[in-house]
Amino acid sequence: MSHSIKVALAFVGLLVGAGFASGQETIQYFLSFGYWGFAGTIVAGLAIVVVGTILFQQGSYYLADDHSAVFTSVSRPIVAGFMDIATMFTLFSIGFVMVAGAGSNLEQQFGFPTWVGAVIMTLALIASGFLDVDKLTGVISAITPLLIIAVIGALMVTIVNMPSDFGALNELSLQNSSAAGVGNSWFLSALNYAALCILVGVSMILVIAGSELNPGKAGLGGLIGGIVFAIMLVILAFVIFANMEGVFGADLPLLKVFDNMHPAVGVAISLIIYLMIYNTAVGMFYGMARRLSASKPQRFRPIYFTVVLIGFALSFIGFADLLSWVYPVIGYLGMAVIVVMVYAWATHRDEIKEETQRRERLTALAGQALDPGEDDLTSTQRAEVEKLATSSHIDDNELWHTVQEGVAADLDADSECDFELTDAPALDPSSEHYDGAPSPSSGSTIAWEAYDSIYGSESPESPESPEKKG
Incomplete structure (x- = not known):
């Protein structure tokens, strides 16, 4: 069970940086539709639970070292090639969006120039290149509970100071701009968001799951992580909605929520959000470098350091602008990848079950032998x-x-x-x-x-x- 919990926390950690650590994503994808946005959070959460569980089982089943090994096993070469390109585009795009978010975080909270936060993040990412997958998973898992505690704390404070006019908040929410490319459909926006989260995490999900021998335990980790993320998403949407008057127009509305409670709280939460942004950024660049160095593992670090530095250079485009057009594109690419992966799982679920039982017996025999x-x-x-x-x-x-x-x-x-x-x-x-x-x-x-x-x-x-x- 401890392995599953570790996997679950890593799963949540991979998604929250890109998915909602800033709060900007929650506004664009959900709260811009007012009350209907809450229905969207439920739809997106359920989709992430189901698909996340499936991906973790598949990564473990194939003992994946990188995502391409799984893609080529579950689909034809041309489809696998498309999914590989879509994933690589996502890893790199989200990577430099996260570096930009790190700059915006410290700028909003401390007034630092955006390059300061970006440089600090880049140095942390470079240092992470010296960690193996297990150690990196441990780091991501250790950071994740901090944001969970923070969001639950924000919920409690919000409930105590419950706003009286939800109708006015709904009208204000509707004035926010929706993510580009989702039209005026809260349902399409929810599916796009879920697909975005899955494609953001798919590479490291498969790599992390590949280090877990038992597909059943890996799938359980994905299930638990998906449920935690879904609950957090609904809570976050409520917290930001209830505090809409104080966060309207902010680049990082979640940070603004805490800052409005008390400046000292804002400082602490800004650091937690910064760490969550790191979680996602390191997952993106690490997964990309693992893929690019698959045929020559000894070149992993030079490739990793190179993509991190390129991501740093591109991060100066600006966080909110990047998020508004990069995320929807990734969401639609993610929908295609999800269809392929879910179909592959559905047609091979019996083989996955048999392999799980096979490995459980081998584990018992290995335990006796050693x-x-x-x-x-x-x-x-x-x-x-x-x-x-x-x-x-x-x-x-x-x-x-x-x-x-x-x-x-x-x-x-x-x-x-x-x-x-x-x-x-x-x-x-x-x-x-x-x-x-x-x-x-x-x-x-x-x-x-x-x-x-x-x-x-x-x-x-x-x-x-x-x-x-x-």
């Missing part, structure tokens, strides 16, 4: 491992090694288990001695001889007399 307090695997169990691995769409030896890496990390974190990851560098991706999955000998499916020293096996082919390890 835990010093358990019996070694018998030859019958090793044959079961080979059968399960062969049945998977993932390479046999690669799957077993990946399962063992996950189990080894969990056992190492368990204070009641005698297993230590330092004694098994072959299963520790951060070790300088890590070489990935060992090659099996001719005619074998699994490289058992390479694992025997880790298991402490002396006679792996004698199932009748398994020896106790440890």
Whole structure:
């Protein structure tokens, strides 16, 4: 469950920076339609819950290292190419929109020139290039609860100071400009917003889910994260609507809400919003660099640093202007991607379920093999491992090694288990001695001889007399 919670918080963290940390998105996509905007938040929230859950399952199912690996697996080359281009355009566009938002944040709150906030954000993004996916997921997950607490706090204050004339607030809300390209339809605006959020997060969603072995747990994380985001969206819309008189015309209306409560609160919230903008920006640039360096992983950092610096240069166009035309375009691209991904999931959901059960059993067998307090695997169990691995769409030896890496990390974190990851560098991706999955000998499916020293096996082919390890 802890893995699912971590995934859920990362999911929320990826979306809130682009989705509503500033509050400007909520006004343009929802509150510009007045009361109907609240119906829009519900529609958008439900769509994000469903599609988010599906994407997390797919990323885990394919053990994705980048989004293109999943796109090419679920669609024809020309469709996969379109989705890849749409995603890359989104990652880069939202990346520099977020850097622009960072500049607007510090300008509105502290009066700094916009370049100051943009430079600080760019330096933070560059430093993040030295983190791996798991560490980056942890950073994003740790920051997310801050905004959740802040929005709930704003809701409580708003309820205590409930406005008396909602009709006047509705009339004022209708004076806001809607996002470009959605016409006068609150429903289309809601779908466009949901698709925008999904396309914004799809690359890092698939990458984060790809590090989660169990599609079921990954999907649960997506479900929980989607529900949290949907609830937050409805709350945020209400908070901004109820405070419309004080935030009308602001670049970052959510920050204005808190600033109007008390200047000290505004300062604290501006920093939280800044961190949430960072969450989305780092997800965009990181996912893009992972894709561009897929064939040459050693070039990840140079590519990452380059796209961050280009994003910084483009951020000076201006936050509100960028948001008003970039976001709707991305939303429509996202609708096409969602149709393809949902269809692929619907036609392969039975295979995903079977793979989930397969990996759960492999995890149990790996736990037995690695835990010093358990019996070694018998030859019958090793044959079961080979059968399960062969049945998977993932390479046999690669799957077993990946399962063992996950189990080894969990056992190492368990204070009641005698297993230590330092004694098994072959299963520790951060070790300088890590070489990935060992090659099996001719005619074998699994490289058992390479694992025997880790298991402490002396006679792996004698199932009748398994020896106790440890």
